[in-house]
Amino acid sequence: MNADMKWLDNPEIFRVNQLDAHSDHNYYISYEDIKKKENHLQQSLNGQWEFNFSKNVMSRPEKFYEDNFDASNFDKIMVPGHIELAGYDKIRYINTMYPWEGKEYHRGAYSMEGTGDEAGMFSEAEYNPVGSYIKKFDLDQQLCGKRIRICFEGVEEAMYVWLNGQFVGYAEDSFTPSEFDLTPFIKEKENVLAVQVHKMSTAAFLEDQDFFRFFGIFRNVTLKAVPDVHMEDVWFQPVLNKNNKSGKISVIMKVSTQKEQKVNARFILRDREGVKLVEASTLLEKNNGELIGTIETNVENIKLWDNHNPYLYHAYVELTTLNNELLEVIPYDIGFRRIEIIDKVMYLNGERLIITGVNRHEWNPKTGRCIGMEEMNADMDCLLRNNINAVRTCHYPDQIPWYYLCDEAGIYMMAETNLESHGTFQKLGAIEPSCSVPCSIPQWKEVVLDRARNNFETFKNHTSVLFWSLGNESYAGDNIEAMNDFFKEKKDGRLVHYESSFYNRAYEDTISDIETRMYAKPKEVEEYLNNNPKKPYILCEFMHDMGNSMGGLGDYMKLIDKYEMYQGGFIWDFIDQAILVKDHVTGKEVLRYGGDFDDRPSDYEFSGNGIVFADRKEKPAMQEVRYYYGLYR
Numbered sequence: 001m002n003a004d005m006k007w008l009d010n011p012e013i014f015r016v017n018q019l020d021a022h023s024d025h026n027y028y029i030s031y032e033d034i035k036k037k038e039n040h041l042q043q044s045l046n047g048q049w050e051f052n053f054s055k056n057v058m059s060r061p062e063k064f065y066e067d068n069f070d071a072s073n074f075d076k077i078m079v080p081g082h083i084e085l086a087g088y089d090k091i092r093y094i095n096t097m098y099p100w101e102g103k104e105y106h107r108g109a110y111s112m113e114g115t116g117d118e119a120g121m122f123s124e125a126e127y128n129p130v131g132s133y134i135k136k137f138d139l140d141q142q143l144c145g146k147r148i149r150i151c152f153e154g155v156e157e158a159m160y161v162w163l164n165g166q167f168v169g170y171a172e173d174s175f176t177p178s179e180f181d182l183t184p185f186i187k188e189k190e191n192v193l194a195v196q197v198h199k200m201s202t203a204a205f206l207e208d209q210d211f212f213r214f215f216g217i218f219r220n221v222t223l224k225a226v227p228d229v230h231m232e233d234v235w236f237q238p239v240l241n242k243n244n245k246s247g248k249i250s251v252i253m254k255v256s257t258q259k260e261q262k263v264n265a266r267f268i269l270r271d272r273e274g275v276k277l278v279e280a281s282t283l284l285e286k287n288n289g290e291l292i293g294t295i296e297t298n299v300e301n302i303k304l305w306d307n308h309n310p311y312l313y314h315a316y317v318e319l320t321t322l323n324n325e326l327l328e329v330i331p332y333d334i335g336f337r338r339i340e341i342i343d344k345v346m347y348l349n350g351e352r353l354i355i356t357g358v359n360r361h362e363w364n365p366k367t368g369r370c371i372g373m374e375e376m377n378a379d380m381d382c383l384l385r386n387n388i389n390a391v392r393t394c395h396y397p398d399q400i401p402w403y404y405l406c407d408e409a410g411i412y413m414m415a416e417t418n419l420e421s422h423g424t425f426q427k428l429g430a431i432e433p434s435c436s437v438p439c440s441i442p443q444w445k446e447v448v449l450d451r452a453r454n455n456f457e458t459f460k461n462h463t464s465v466l467f468w469s470l471g472n473e474s475y476a477g478d479n480i481e482a483m484n485d486f487f488k489e490k491k492d493g494r495l496v497h498y499e500s501s502f503y504n505r506a507y508e509d510t511i512s513d514i515e516t517r518m519y520a521k522p523k524e525v526e527e528y529l530n531n532n533p534k535k536p537y538i539l540c541e542f543m544h545d546m547g548n549s550m551g552g553l554g555d556y557m558k559l560i561d562k563y564e565m566y567q568g569g570f571i572w573d574f575i576d577q578a579i580l581v582k583d584h585v586t587g588k589e590v591l592r593y594g595g596d597f598d599d600r601p602s603d604y605e606f607s608g609n610g611i612v613f614a615d616r617k618e619k620p621a622m623q624e625v626r627y628y629y630g631l632y633r
Helices: 005-009 031-036 202-206 373-385 400-409 442-459 478-489 522-529 553-562 622-630
Strands: 042-044 047-054 075-079 130-137 147-152 158-163 166-171 178-181 191-198 221-226 229-240 247-257 264-270 276-283 285-287 290-299 313-320 326-334 339-342 345-348 355-359 390-392 412-416 465-469 495-497 515-518 537-542 566-571 579-582 589-592
Touching (some): 031 326, 075 130, 147 158, 202 442, 247 264, 247 313, 264 290, 276 290, 355 412, 355 537, 373 400, 390 566, 400 412, 400 442, 412 442, 442 465, 442 478, 478 495, 522 537, 522 553, 553 622
Parallel strands (some): 355 390, 355 566, 390 412, 465 495, 515 537, 537 566
Antiparallel strands (some): 042 221, 047 130, 130 191, 147 178, 158 166, 247 290, 264 313, 285 290, 313 326, 579 589
């Protein structure tokens, strides 16, 4: 198969040769490696890459992936990172409108009568920047002779991949891992990896989030060696009984093997101190070229997981031969908790759930959405000292380590799917869905289901995830309903959240377990709760903290005591989106917001809504948050 630039125009082509989404587990070949926190099966490709910037598809270096290509005129760029912050293209912040508004006329394919497939919309656009990356590498010795995969943890927005002149695959979902098998093409020495990233494709209609519009390889790139016997996917399903003391756990496994052999799976559960509590085994069975199996076992004297005491057990799955030779071991920390709705009220472990949450973008004022553990740890410390107990991953999946931090800290997560298309139905403040996508358009169904699947499969084992969110501000229709059905069919005990069915009440009974609103006034909240409410109520966005805000928080918090069905919300938002630049007049570093980069259209300082500044200094408004949220610890 050859790469085709026309894929950029087609909403029905969003992944080519990409491996199926799977659990985010780590895997090791020995317990010793786990103890040392060493994984000899991985090789980072982060660092300096060769790079070329082009204004559009037509002007890109078309054959740059070939072995004999002369890249002497390419620049150097650091990966991970945003192309704009490396000095290419224009830095632009915009909320609802699409970047092409006022310059080019685009409507989503099939969204209006007569639009058709919109061939050439992005592949032939005058402005659709392209970043062409080249990375030359040798395989680390410990990876040689094994199956090799490459994992791009985040690439915005559409990506083509080649290795040693051969086309590998294509991917679009910017904020979930894209993984490809390199085994047929890789060599031990002198590999040439070529990646071409396009700023816009049909995915742009689905990634209209309120943020700076960047593109490029902005998260880690890693080579992964796969053992001959390998856990492809594992799903831990802990269930807490109503007595809050006993429960059970199911472990569902998919395993690949290089040759036909019998493989045993052993599950071990240990407490925080390492004492073994449970052990159970099963012989895996053949199924369509892979091995599958399920282990179920009871657990007694359970210690609960919640915000006050986020108790995690140490789970291990060993893959062994019938002679008990260890082939691979998977560690994972899991907790027992129960989220449910009883009489239209949400309960966690039998106690009424109160959300004192924030919406959180990933942000660093120097590197944009390219962040690391330093920022994540700082954010977690800030949440905990200010009585914040929940985070909505607005409006895309976060980096994988953040979910582990939330598990450990007892932060309740609303795990949001990478979907926002408000520019297709919100026009100058009015709701006008005549060209909305994905809506009920058949050609857009599979792409949004794929994004839901990526979200679920990657993060399904995280105890902190109480809610799956279908996305943000994407109206409502059959395709959003299908996403809701996908999550409900998993029967994992979590609740499903979606706000925009508020704009299309025809779907209020089939989308979202929760009545959820943005920026409803306290009086409007009461109006819903006093008129035969159908569902528990939260505000997925409230207390928009732009400028000198947060003064009315107490009025909302009083509703928690007045109405059982009102269960809190998520402040908009955690951190300002601003970029640190050197002022040409004073020579000092200053924070610049939307519009400060001659970016038009722009929504200007609307990028600054945080309860902390972009440099993570707390705003005065945080005092209000800490006080009122602290009343509901």
